[in-house]
Amino acid sequence: MADFSRRGVLAGAGLAVGAGAAAGAGLMRLTETETETVRAAAPGGPIPFHGPHQAGIATPVQDRLHFAAFDLGTDAPAEAAELLRRWTAAAVRMTAGQEVGGGATGAELAPPDDTGEALELPASRLTLTVGFGPSFFEKLRLPAPDRLRELPRFPADKLDPARSGGDICVQACADDPQVAVHAVRNLARIAFGTASVRWSQLGFGKTSSTTPQAQTPRNLMGFKDGTRNIAGTDRAALDAHVWVGREGPEWLRGGSYLVARRIRMHIETWDRTSLKEQEDIFGRTKREGAPYGAAREHDPVRLDRLPADAHVRLAHPDSLGGATILRRGYSFTDGSDGLGRLDAGLFFLAYQRDPEKGFIPIQRALAARDPLNEYIQHVGSGIWACPGGVPAGSFWGEALFS
Numbered sequence: 001m002a003d004f005s006r007r008g009v010l011a012g013a014g015l016a017v018g019a020g021a022a023a024g025a026g027l028m029r030l031t032e033t034e035t036e037t038v039r040a041a042a043p044g045g046p047i048p049f050h051g052p053h054q055a056g057i058a059t060p061v062q063d064r065l066h067f068a069a070f071d072l073g074t075d076a077p078a079e080a081a082e083l084l085r086r087w088t089a090a091a092v093r094m095t096a097g098q099e100v101g102g103g104a105t106g107a108e109l110a111p112p113d114d115t116g117e118a119l120e121l122p123a124s125r126l127t128l129t130v131g132f133g134p135s136f137f138e139k140l141r142l143p144a145p146d147r148l149r150e151l152p153r154f155p156a157d158k159l160d161p162a163r164s165g166g167d168i169c170v171q172a173c174a175d176d177p178q179v180a181v182h183a184v185r186n187l188a189r190i191a192f193g194t195a196s197v198r199w200s201q202l203g204f205g206k207t208s209s210t211t212p213q214a215q216t217p218r219n220l221m222g223f224k225d226g227t228r229n230i231a232g233t234d235r236a237a238l239d240a241h242v243w244v245g246r247e248g249p250e251w252l253r254g255g256s257y258l259v260a261r262r263i264r265m266h267i268e269t270w271d272r273t274s275l276k277e278q279e280d281i282f283g284r285t286k287r288e289g290a291p292y293g294a295a296r297e298h299d300p301v302r303l304d305r306l307p308a309d310a311h312v313r314l315a316h317p318d319s320l321g322g323a324t325i326l327r328r329g330y331s332f333t334d335g336s337d338g339l340g341r342l343d344a345g346l347f348f349l350a351y352q353r354d355p356e357k358g359f360i361p362i363q364r365a366l367a368a369r370d371p372l373n374e375y376i377q378h379v380g381s382g383i384w385a386c387p388g389g390v391p392a393g394s395f396w397g398e399a400l401f402s
């Protein structure tokens with residue numbers, strides 16, 4: 001197996017340079033996204049941090065998530081920029097499988113730069129993706145992008161402010177939970193005195209993928225989830241529905257709007273529901289994931305064959321004037337509540353070019369009519385504008401401050 005551990009990373013970097021030289025010589029003709037996908041296929045390998053888009057959106061979805069929302073303790077843009085500069089430097093190292101700063105050991109009389117729990121672990125395809133919420137722009141008195149507005153309230157929302165919002169979000173995804181947790185923990189440590197964690201969410205068992213050739217994962221309701229999603233290699237669909245174009249400010253071009261929803265499932269009620277009702281709710285079969293009226297999972301969806309209020313019918317672009325999102329959600333289980341019920345569900349993550357042509361119309365339709373609402377409740381929410389890719393030598397959102 002390739003050695004991508006924090007010790008073997010230099011050898012890995014040499015290999016990457018070799019591959020780059022080969023590509024430059026015309027020996028390999030892969031697009032950037034395809035190159036990322038190929039490299040990411042190596043177990044435990046690194047996903048490049050720099051590029052035209054932030055990693056963690058269209059790149060292959062890893063198995064684990066640590067999502068954190070931070071609040072700034074300052075209203076000075078220069079201090080926020082310095083934090084993002086220091087975060088980027090740490091992120092470049094961690095995503096390459098290296099220790100933060102001077103490492104986990106060193107001078108005896110000062111706390112180490114790196115907390116140490118990821119020593120000897122491979123890069124584990126760690127990606128770190130950052131976004132700025134509406135409150136970030138208010139606090140720093142910076143111009144917010146036009147399309148970044150607080151989400152409307154949807155019927156039956158029961159949002160907990162302690163699990164919602166946040167000036168900055170960090171989505172850490174990795175194949176090893178310890179690597180994802182280490183990354184957020186070290187960013188929080190670096191932020192001390194400038195920003196602090198408002199809330200965070202751990203996730204497992206990705207519920208959507210950006211690699212349609214892979215087996216579709218299942219959510220905690222037991223259904224294949226993410227069958228019809230935008231593929232990470234579908235450049236036309238990504239440009240049309242995910243990446244912000246010339247309509248956005250310069251720092252946001254090639255970036256995306258992220259909506260996160262913590263959706264609790266009433267698991268115990270679901271588990272007492274007949275198979276027929278479960279399948280009618282989605283309009284797909286449970287074992288195969290086939291749409292009603294078809295035999296195989298990836299057969300085309302024929303809307304007229306689905307119940308009028310089936311989840312898949314309501315959420316389908318053809319029912320909503322083309323509204324489309326890239327889903328990247330994870331399951332979560334945070335133990336039980338005081339009544340012995342599982343506190344579990346779907347941490348729903350959706351990326352889009354324009355929330356008014358993505359999450360908002362889809363959720364309006366679902367909130368109004370989806371029979372799934374009897375079994376779920378939206379309890380946390382946030383929206384952030386994720387800047388475009390970070391060029392080498394720059395930092396997250398740098399153009400926003402210049």
Ligand SMILES: C=CC1=C(C)c2cc3[nH]c(cc4nc(cc5[nH]c(cc1n2)c(C)c5CCC(=O)O)C(CCC(=O)O)=C4C)c(C)c3C=C
Nearest residue numbers: 223224225226227228263282312315316317346362363376
């Ligand atoms: C606002 C957007 C959506 C929310 C919120 C949402 C919640 C949610 N979804 C499932 C399970 C499934 N969803 C499926 C398809 C699907 N869902 C959305 C959007 C939201 N889902 C879209 C856009 C689609 C694709 C529709 C299409 O084009 O066919 C499916 C079917 C398999 C698939 O295609 O992914 C399942 C299963 C749960 C459990 C849930 C809240 C907890």
Ligand SMILES: [Fe+2]
Nearest residue numbers: 225311312315
């Ligand atoms: Fe869905």
